[in-house]
Amino acid sequence: MSGSSTEMRTHMCGEPRASEIGSTITVCGWVGRRREHGEHLAFVDLRDHTGLLQCVVDGSVDVRSEYVLSVTGTVSARPDGTVNDKLPTGEVELTDCTVEVLSVAEPPPFPLDERAEEVDETIRLRHRYLDLRRETMQDNLRKRARISSAIRSSMDGQGFVEVETPMLIASTPEGARDFVVPSRLHPGNFYALPQSPQLFKQLCMVGGLDRYYQIARCMRDEDLRADRQFEFSQLDLEMSFAGQQDVLDSVTTAVGAAVAAVGGEPIGDIPRITWREAMDRYGSDKPDIRFDMELVDLTEVFVDTGFNAFKAASIKGIVHRGGSESTSRNRLDDLTESAKRWGAKGLVWMRVEEADGGGVSLSSPIAKFLSEEELAAIADRLGAEAGDLCYLVADDWHRTCHVLGLLRLELGRPAVNEGGLRFLWVVDFPLFEDVDETSGRPVPAHHPFTMPHDEDVALLDGGPEELLAVRSQAYDLVLNGWELGSGSVRIHRAEVQSRIFDLLGIAPEEANAKFGFLLEAFRYGAPPHAGFAFGLDRLVALLLGADNIREVIAYPKTQSGGDPLTSAPGPIDRAHLEELGLRLLPQGT
Template identity: 50%
Template sequence: MMRTHYCGQLNPSLADQEITLCGWVHRRRDHGGVIFLDIRDREGLAQVVFDPDREETFNKADRVRSEFVVKVTGKVRPRPEGAVNPNMASGAIEVLGYELEVLSQAETPPFPLDEYSDVGEETRLRYRFIDLRRPEMAAKLKLRSKITSSVRRFLDDNDFLDVETPILTRATPEGARDYLVPSRTHPGTFFALPQSPQLFKQLLMISGFDRYYQIAKCFRDEDLRADRQPEFTQIDIETSFMDEQDIMGLTEGMIRQLFKEVLDVELGDFPRMPFSEAMQRYGSDKPDLRIPLELVDVEDQLADVEFKVFSGPAKDPKGRVAALRVPGGASMPRKQIDDYTKYVGIYGAKGLAYIKVNERAKGVEGLQSPIVKFIPEDNLQVILDRVGAEDGDIIFFGADKARIVSEALGALRIKLGHDLELLTCEWAPLWVVDFPMFEEDDEGRLSALHHPFTAPQCSPEDLKSNPATALSRAYDMVLNGTELGGGSIRIHRRDMQQAVFEILGIGAEEQQEKFGFLLDALKYGAPPHGGLAFGLDRLVMLITGASSIREVIAFPKTQSAACVMTQAPGTVDAKALRELNIRLREQPKVE
């Protein structure tokens, strides 16, 4: 062993012992003829003191620079009065350095590590191996490891088996685009990288494994919105002979234990909320319950007003008019209202009507708003009563297609909650249940809201006669407005699976070609089964308080799905392409 201890493990109980440390020079300071080196390793920092008495060692310490890799032997001693550093795990002691060996020299790093400097993410990702030396980055990855250990332990204790499923598989319709891998041995054909282990985990249930889990890599070639990665990790779980309540109870237990072990936080109740209620009250299928604001429907009061902006959507069966009351918001300056109007525009809203409630007792006179003149006073009073308006409030309105109103006001609700510091607690978990089976696009085509293997709450006959209103046996766990994981009871009968495929417009031939193996498996005794998958990256992000999932992934991709450190994706030489029977239509641009 080169070392006897990690830097962060040193403490006063080791006083007067001789120890050996290995690590990086975090910072170097000269103080009145004495040299101090802070040595850093995975577990923390330790201060080593070199004095001129040991001339050879002192001269070596004098030549050492930041990020040199060194081995130090010395004696642990308490720090002098007044020199104790409470911010450091080993801050009560220091090491008197006897010997110093430089194992590796370092050039000046592209950004300093001994103090935080905002160097821009591109540089940090380009030199990720250096970025990860920063104690705050190392702490996030260590916590990630602690989280996966806790999850594995819980699932192992509950008789789950860890089974790996293939990475080279075939393309299936899961919503996003597949990453394709050309096959050399079967010319002209392609493997796909899995978007999730969905079908394999169902087949494992059909094989009788009863309880399966895997911390699985998944791949999606999607246009990257705010916080998505082309490859991500999920905690994948599937069980047999358990219903929704059992699965939700079990995984809720797992998340509770995780928060207790990792953060020492007791999560409160996990309320259950139907999808329809979540959309109506919060405009989101993953509501952030820390924020007390709610959307209130008011179209019944505005259907007959002459103001077409309101009456149009109020009369449209697919329209919605909703109000959002912000307590104490009447003091909001015009510029801020304009900013919020711009913000809801991102979600397709054409504007943001508002009423400032200055003094309700004065009736219409006590209201300040460009829209009051269009609304009869009786209707106004009903609206104000319904939202619970009080003096000093502002009420925002959204009127448009239901989806746009829900998205725009739902997003505004979150933004206001943070801007005005309205959060009522630190953690607010819940389950969203009773999702629709299908969603309709503008052309009236149906697609699966979760995936086509989700069981409906009705019989195949009822499903075929009313597909648009059918509810599924799906459930999502939500925490602080982030979906932690989602799952469902799966279809375990062939007739039901075929009914769903038919509704989705997948004909008998395509069913056989793409899902023949699943339909075959369902013929040979499939148990009732279900499961869910948690997004590990997102879970770690929430627990560490990171601002992006890129902060909790060791080597993430950028927004354009590239790795600036390894320069991936890269070009391939002509010979390799020939072997794969691939000819490029466009030559890649060299950056």
């Protein structure tokens, strides 16, 4: 029985089959539905995580929903005409039953079947132990465990060493807001919980571990979302004497093992595009490539335009195939409002109609401001056909891409469980995401230990234009439009590192105070190294078709960071505070 039999049971509820007819077995589980037919006959569905078994008992036995029973009886063939082909155990039933009530149960506060999907999530979380009894949640957690296990096996097989890093670490002001823990032995001082084991894994490389990995818990005190919890799990890895391709290969192998563990199609080679191309074609650094609707560049068409709104650095368009009929004027107004909220000055839309003399014509409130040649060029470049709806945005390159990228998702994005699994590597991220206008300092796009592209190092000495053109050896893994994770080749040479710190305006003393231990470690012989981290919760959710990572986390928190089960967070008493050397400010300050 594959290890499922115990002192208390011989079989799991989902196991008995016709081949075992005649044997006497004992099963344990929870009472599902009962069907009573008077004092002489009742059917009780006994349930555990493997399935359901119908037990035929005397109708005078008082068992209720969710009572915990041990039932000993004979596996019997069901009488003719009563076989239930919807159940794996439906050919048999347990007869001559001896029922022992192991625990009584109050009626559950919500139905423990698929109808629970409709129940207020707070109620599910308040009684999460009941929610977990449901088949869907059992399935989610068991598949998650299989995925974790497959990832560990894959990493072990690739020669990675699993290392645990500390949870109580020094706070660093960069990046996400830390959760902090007051120190009793050092009043007035605090530990931080790790946002990621970033610095420790690099130290592991200096320490000669060669290949490190960990399924690490990370904590960030930032607002929660459907795909973000305070605490989350990452597959975190780092490799010595390795470059980008090595990391991509290792991660691909691990992710492939994860997909295979839940019966997905082999992922094959993951396509790769540059950040620049991703922005150009999809308007996003995490493109959802389950559907096309790519951005088309129209800037050249309008170099000499007389239409003021199109005298812009970048003009792009997308085509909603056959969208004209299904899109009302009201909807177009809503989309225009959305585009403005996303930062655009406006949104130009054009309905594509059959032209009198063959071909197509474009109908739009702004068509009268454009020349025949311009209209023809738009239709031609967009490949517009009658019935299509075209959208154009004109602005600087970044904003044009961003707005059309969001519009593309709004118009075409499939549901979470449709369109298969479309992984994508996005490479050559810019080293800096912006240059601060007042200070002239570049703003790092990744962390400050990210290696610039070798051929772009010279650009570090240039002005804002050159700085923004510097590519980094940083890469993201994207799945169906969700950012799964990111990584980079790290700087291991002191002179490059100090150049970066200098550019970012981090003085040597400051760098020393924040990262001194890492910089010191690098003075003792740092191997070139590169790494990656990706969110396990997000991967599991997407593999299981969940649109929300709470569905694949046993005990998640609500959007406001509370736990309805334990009522965390809560106050602590005065003595406790005093021991930690803390005093609360009055409320409302």
